Amino acid sequence: MVTINCLRGVPKITYTSTPKITISKPVVSLFSKRASPLVAIVAAASFSSMSYDTELAAAKKAASLAARLCQKVQKALLQSDVQSKSDKSPVTVADYGSQALVSFVLERELPSESFSLVAEEDSGDLRKESGQETLQRITKLVNDTIANDGSFSVPTLTAADVLGAIDCGKSDGGSHGRHWVLDPIDGTKGFVRGDQYAIALALLDEGKVVLGVLACPNLPLASIGGDSRHSSDDEVGCLFFAKVGAGTYMQSLDGSSPIKVHVSTTENPEEASFFESFEAAHSSHDLSSSIANKLGVKAPPVRIDSQAKYGALSRGDGAIYLRFPHKGYREKIWDHAAGCIVVTEAGGVATDAAGNPLDFSKGRYLDLDTGIIVTNQKLMPSLLKAVRESLDEATSSL
Numbered sequence: 262m263v264t265i266n267c268l269r270g271v272p273k274i275t276y277t278s279t280p281k282i283t284i285s286k287p288v289v290s291l292f293s294k295r296a297s298p299l300v301a302i303v304a305a306a307s308f309s310s311m312s313y314d315t316e317l318a319a320a321k322k323a324a325s326l327a328a329r330l331c332q333k334v335q336k337a338l339l340q341s342d343v344q345s346k347s348d349k350s351p352v353t354v355a356d357y358g359s360q361a362l363v364s365f366v367l368e369r370e371l372p373s374e375s376f377s378l379v380a381e382e383d384s385g386d387l388r389k390e391s392g393q394e395t396l397q398r399i400t401k402l403v404n405d406t407i408a409n410d411g412s413f414s415v416p417t418l419t420a421a422d423v424l425g426a427i428d429c430g431k432s433d434g435g436s437h438g439r440h441w442v443l444d445p446i447d448g449t450k451g452f453v454r455g456d457q458y459a460i461a462l463a464l465l466d467e468g469k470v471v472l473g474v475l476a477c478p479n480l481p482l483a484s485i486g487g488d489s490r491h492s493s494d495d496e497v498g499c500l501f502f503a504k505v506g507a508g509t510y511m512q513s514l515d516g517s518s519p520i521k522v523h524v525s526t527t528e529n530p531e532e533a534s535f536f537e538s539f540e541a542a543h544s545s546h547d548l549s550s551s552i553a554n555k556l557g558v559k560a561p562p563v564r565i566d567s568q569a570k571y572g573a574l575s576r577g578d579g580a581i582y583l584r585f586p587h588k589g590y591r592e593k594i595w596d597h598a599a600g601c602i603v604v605t606e607a608g609g610v611a612t613d614a615a616g617n618p619l620d621f622s623k624g625r626y627l628d629l630d631t632g633i634i635v636t637n638q639k640l641m642p643s644l645l646k647a648v649r650e651s652l653d654e655a656t657s658s659l
């Protein structure tokens with residue numbers, strides 16, 4: 262049996278191999294020219310032979326447009342644009358606007374697809390009385406970005422449309438069917454500081470990441486290896502994209518020709534610089550320093566926010582990414598799905614601290630042992646050994 266969950270008041274189509282078709286809602290959507298049941302059946306029949314080209318093109322367009330919205334907001338960020346979520350983490354008008362835009366673009370560009378989106382933000386706070394001013398600002402940002410792009414002929418979106426688009430991201434994901442996975446701004450703390458952030462979008466098919474796009478508006482096109490400071494003359498704005506079995510490419514966000522990228526091939530830890538979170542609250546800097554020492558890494562850590570770390574690693578700026586959240590933190594799939602395929606298609610390996618591959622099929626959270634480590638194939642065995650020793654030492658000193 263195949264179930265296609267269409268959100269936003271569009272049809273929920275369920276059919277079995279008989280095929281028996283049930284349409285549980287009327288075909289009504291502001292945005293979409295929705296699939297007929299027949300189209301849905303044809304799509305399901307060719308499921309296994311998909312090349313994901315259309316999906317990748319849609320994902321690149323969605324992430325690039327969202328990046329434009331974010332760039333505009335970051336340039337003139339107001340204190341009132343930044344709110345605090347119930348877990349005390351920050352969220353801005355750009356996080357919400359980016360999520361609404363990506364949801365909107367995917368549905369417009371892939372009208373015959375089922376549409377399931379697992380995304381970070383939800384509209385709860387925007388539906389409250391206190392959220393109305395923020396909602397108006399987000400609605401204007403989304404409409405302005407669509408109008409400036411000029412490629413969609415849609416009526417102006419209402420605040421309710423924007424709320425609906427944001428709430429499309431409530432899917433639970435899982436190991437069956439297709440699910441888009443979105444972090445509308447990864448590295449919100451970096452975004453608010455004026456530093457690195459990324460729009461991270463991936464597609465899961467039967468629990469596996471099959472494509473990923475990372476828009477990194479502040480990442481220099483030139484290498485940042487070994488030095489996170491860069492001159493203000495550096496051209497910034499990178500778009501990384503990867504498709505399963507097809508490698509990883511990078512182009513400028515302005516639309517230059519893509520170039521194929523590859524992770525560092527160094528086998529020598531002394532030459533290998535490593536990335537970690539800028540925020541010590543997100544990853545233990547002490548633990549990564551101990552691991553780097555054991556491995557013989559000489560260079561100081563390169564600390565930057567967001568999945569820009571995966572992008573930079575995929576083009577060989579550094580050779581290692583270490584992430585060790587403090588006890589009790591659960592990693593979410595949108596913080597790693599796009600970055601993971603970008604780095605693995607570029608020849609890298611991403612695992613948990615025990616060397617297990619990252620499993621994106623378990624729902625909104627990653628179920629993993631302790632931390633996330635990323636490097637090239639050659640360095641992974643010695644990195645795993647250093648990780649094990651450092652973790653043992655940390656445990657025995659408690």
Ligand SMILES: Nc1ncnc2c1ncn2[C@@H]1O[C@H](COP(=O)(O)O)[C@@H](OP(=O)(O)O)[C@H]1O
Pocket residue numbers: 350381444446447448449450451537538539540542543544565566567568586587590593596
């Ligand atoms: N205590 C914590 N430990 C680990 N990660 C955390 C954390 N609190 C928040 N995060 C996650 O770290 C992400 C940013 O990663 P990085 O440190 O690499 O920039 C955040 O993404 P958002 O900014 O999308 O919320 C958030 O999901």
Ligand SMILES: [Mg+2]
Pocket residue numbers: 444446447448595596
């Ligand atoms: Mg994130």
Ligand SMILES: [Mg+2]
Pocket residue numbers: 356381444445446447448449
């Ligand atoms: Mg985010």
Ligand SMILES: [Mg+2]
Pocket residue numbers: 350351381449
């Ligand atoms: Mg967040």
